[in-house]
Structures are given as structure tokens and as C-alpha cells.
Amino acid sequence: MQERDSRISGRFSLRLWLPLFILTALFCALPSRSLPQEPESFPPGYSFGVVDTVVVTGNEKTKSYVILDEMVLKEGIEATHQLIQFDRNRIYSLGLFNRVDVWAEPLAEGVRLRVDVAERWYIIPLPVFGFAEGDVKKPFYGGGVLHNNFQGKNQKLFGLVTFGYNPSLRLSFENPQISREENLYFSANLSFSKVRNKSEIESSISGDFDEKHYNVNATLGKRLSLYENLGFNLGYQIVEIDQYRPGRTVSSDGRDAFLIGSLTYAYDSRDLREYASRGLFFLLGTTKYGFGEADVNFARFNMDTRYFLQFLSDFVFAVRTHGTMVSGGEVPTYARAYYGFGERIRGYYNTVFEGENLYGLSAEIRYDLITPHIVHFTWISLPEEFSVWRFGVGLALFADTGVTWFRGEPVQWRDFASGYGGGINFLLPYGMVVRTEIAWNDQARTQFILGLKSSF
DSSP states (O other): OOOOOOOOOHHHHHHHHHHHHHHHHHHHHSOBOOOOOOOTTSOTTOEEEEEEEEEEESOSSSOHHHHHTTOSOOTTSEEEHHHHHHHHHHHHTTSOEEEEEEEEEEOSSSEEEEEEEEEOOOEEEEEEEEEGGGOTTSEEEEEEEEEEEETTTTEEEEEEEEEESSOEEEEEEEEEEEETTTTEEEEEEEEEEEEEOOOHHHHHHHOOOEEEEEEEEEEEEEEOSSSEEEEEEEEEEEEEESSOOBTTBSSTTSEEEEEEEEEEEEEEOOSOTTSOSSEEEEEEEEEEEOOSSSSOOEEEEEEEEEEEEEETTTEEEEEEEEEEEEEESOOOGGGSEEETTTBOBTTBTTOOEEESEEEEEEEEEEEEEEEEEEEEBOSSOOOHHHHEEEEEEEEEEEEEEEEEEOTTOOOOGGGOEEEEEEEEEEEEGGGEEEEEEEEEETTOOEEEEEESSOOO
């Protein structure tokens, strides 16, 4: 295991979280319109009656079935307070609405369930600027555009180009329902990226080198139930190395070109994907690199489990375990498993650990300091897409541990890297989550962390 001495400035993080906290509190205190919501004082099992009809309003562009297909409550099902809250969060997790309200209206027999939404702005320009791995010597910049609800069917059109450190180009299309009767979905991606190598082992031998990645792939899947999906992905990938050494590519000419296929099963009963408080996420997948047409010939198996349990009303216990293992032929450096990039151990946030296999475990206790709620601005004239915003603030205590290893190496407890700490999470409009955290690792070193999404 090699370590990269790259740290996020504690001064920068501390300067940032205080204005974020103050800004969020001010927004929450601004004048807002009262919206119809089920009172939070109802016990979870409280029943409003059996659903007679479901009425959807406010969806000027979004097709009603996009909303209805995400709900547990339908005609003939008993509408409990817990299910109403659950459906509200599931609809919000579609990423199409700034506000979602669900409430029951009594009828002579049963109840009418009313769903009222406020739509987001769906064509979103995406200016991009940042520093790779938190290093100011590695700036990147660019831009793109996202159509988040093409044809009102929750279809996604996305294009992005970046320059500077690790330049890239990506085009993608996603249709979550190409056949409503069969519950089939489809997506396609085309991408190019020039990336600095991740391997610290190779960098220590010859210095850093660049990899060029070309990738085209498509996914066809089926939604088995409200919570379950099964998907098959097939693609073609080319990886070119500018400084060849054995192990950097499988082919001796420094260029690997191969087919890649994967099969993935996912179960997701989380109430709110961006910041869940209850539910289970489970993913099991296998990916095959090369099918006899190239020198590349190995397989990777992936598992990811996340469980969320709400207790004492405002507290959430969250735990995640995940891992990836390989079998078959040689695994080049670009296909190894790494901590310090996508996956991270807080306390070793920017430290790189590499191997062929990876395992990690994380646990958190979260508390809603300001429960996520809607702010509807009435003091200024704004389009509906920008006048309804959702805010929340949470506290969290966490612990992470993880390890990477190569095949044939024994794995012992002392090989695990671990960290723990706490922080403040800001739940911002358009599904953004900003984390400001302080962590200590098992070497008693302190680290300040700024994260731009939920930890898991």
C-alpha cells in the first residue's frame, strides 16, 4: 500500500461550513406559503382509510404515470401515515420536483389520495470547475447540459466536456421505461477521458503517466417490482497507455481493446435516495472483461449493501458494507480496486490504497437538526421552478474501515485503514448534499473533509 500526501485544507473547510449553516438557517426562516401536509404528530401506523382514487396535480410536463409507478399506495390499499411519508420521499427521489405533497381527503367510503408537485427546471446548464483530488495544482473546468425530463417521461439527455486535469467528453441517454407493459428500461453512453494513472506503485517506479479511455456501452434492463431491477450491459472499451510497462496493459503494445459485459441485480427500498432515513439498498453484479477476442480476460464481482433504520423519531442508524473481487487472468493497473478516488476512507480521504480486491465497512448515526422541509418564497416574484426550495441540516457521527489486497496475499486486521469523526450535512435544493466533516484516523491524524454528496 502506498500513500499520497494530499490533504484538504482544514481552514478552507471550516471557512465554508459556517456560511453554509448560516445561509441555510436564513432561507428556512424566510416567509413561506403554508402547504397541505399530513401532520407529523400522527403515529406511523395511523390509518386514514382505504384508497379509493389517486389524483395527481401540479405536473405540467411530467406524465402522471411516472409518479404513480413510484408509489406503494394505490386503489384498494390502506393509507397509513408511514406509507404516505414513504411515497412522498420516493416521488421526491425521482429528482424531478422541488416539492412533493401527499395527503388523504376523506370520502363517503375510503379516501381520495392527492399528490401535488412543483416541478423543477428540467434543462440545466452545468458549468464545471474544481480541483481533482482536492489538489489546487490539478484544476479542471468545462461545462455541459442536462435535460432531466425529456418528453415528460423522466428520460435523461446529458452532455459534458471538461478540460485541464483529466480532460473528458461524455454523451449519454437514459430511458427508464421503453415499455411500460414489460417494465423495460434502456440507457446508452459514449465517453472519452484522458486520466492520470491511479497506481501509486507504478508512479513510484517511473513517475506519473496518462491513460486514454474510449468507451461505448448500452444497458437493457427490466424493473421486476417497485424495488427490484435486473440489468444487462454490453460495451466496447479501449485503453491506451503513453508509457508502457508490463502490468499497465495486458497487451504488450500498450493498447487494450476488448468487449465488456455485466449483469446486475439491485434492490432499493430506500425512502429518499439522496439522504435516506429508512430502507435497504442491495446490489450484486458481475462484470466480464474480454470474451476471447482480446488478451484481456478476467471477471470482477461486486457487492454493495446499505441499510437505514430510523429510531427515536429524528435519529437514523446507517450501515454500509461493500466489496469487489476478481478472478481469471491478469488485471491491469487501470482495472484495479482503489481507495482514495471514488471510494474513500474518512481519515484517509485522499490517501491511495490499491489492490485487485477491496472490502469496506461504514456506519453512521445521523440526527435531523433542521428536518428537511419546503420553503416557498412569497416575498419575491420567481418562476415556480425557482420559488420552491427544499432545505435541511443534519448532524452525523461516523466510522469507516477498509482494505485492498492482491490475490494470494493474506488479509489481516492490521491491514485495514480506519477513521472516525463527525460533521454537518446540508440538504440543499435540487437534491444537493454538502458534507463538512472532521475525521481522525487510526494514526491519530486529523483531517477536515468537504464532500459534495451523501457519504452513502
